[in-house]
Amino acid sequence: xxxxxxxxxxxxxxxxxxxxxxxxxxxxxxxxxxxxxxxxxxxxxxxxxxxxxxxxxxxxxxxxxxxxxxxxxxxxxxxxxxxxxxxxxxxxxxxxxxxxxxxxxxxxxxxxxxxxxxxxxxxxxxxxxxxxxxxxxxxxxxxxxxxxxxxxxx
Numbered sequence: 001x002x003x004x005x006x007x008x009x010x011x012x013x014x015x016x017x018x019x020x021x022x023x024x025x026x027x028x029x030x031x032x033x034x035x036x037x038x039x040x041x042x043x044x045x046x047x048x049x050x051x052x053x054x055x056x057x058x059x060x061x062x063x064x065x066x067x068x069x070x071x072x073x074x075x076x077x078x079x080x081x082x083x084x085x086x087x088x089x090x091x092x093x094x095x096x097x098x099x100x101x102x103x104x105x106x107x108x109x110x111x112x113x114x115x116x117x118x119x120x121x122x123x124x125x126x127x128x129x130x131x132x133x134x135x136x137x138x139x140x141x142x143x144x145x146x147x148x149x150x151x152x153x154x
Contacts, residue, residue: 005056006080012064012104014091016041022087023061035059042066050075064092064100071107078107083115086132090118090125098128105132 011026013019023039030037037059038052046069053060053076060067060076070076084105086092092101114132118125121138129136 005054006077007057007060008080009059009083009085010067010078010081010104010108011059011061011085011087012067012092012101013061013087014063014095014097016043016063018088019061019063026059026061030059037061040066040070042069046070046073046075064097064104068100068103071104078104079109081108081112083113084108086114086116088118089116089128090120090122093124093128101128 011019011022013022019039019041023037026037035058036056038049038057039061040049040053041063042065046066049066049070050073053070062070067076071078086101092098116125116129116132116136121140
């Protein structure tokens with residue numbers, strides 16, 4: 001896929017701070033693997049991002065708005081994305097990114113694995129999940145600040 005220079009995995013994050021954090025983690029986890037990754041977000045010059053994308057990227061971490069900027073300028077190819085990750089989907093909905101997310105989805109192949117992560121699971125998130133996921137599996141983590149079943153609260 002490196003010869004094609006197309007993105008294989010796309011991670012969407014609501015803020016540039018989170019996108020940068022995810023990018024640092026991807027870089028650390030893939031340190032000894034032949035994977036290229038980069039992060040793109042607004043508020044900085046788009047040209048250095050274009051240069052990195054031209055070299056070929058396996059894993060792209062992006063905010064929805066800047067990703068659409070690149071798509072409109074034809075500087076990113078999303079036609080071969082195999083994995084889509086929506087990180088902090090609840091925050092993306094709260095921030096009004098639903099239309100941008102739908103535009104991004106229209107640029108992706110139908111056949112892909114989609115992972116949706118959310119701190120909360122509201123009706124809106126359920127609706128988004130039902131629209132995006134074919135056979136969703138819900139994995140819940142125990143809430144913070146809740147007592148274990150073996151602890152008696154006084």
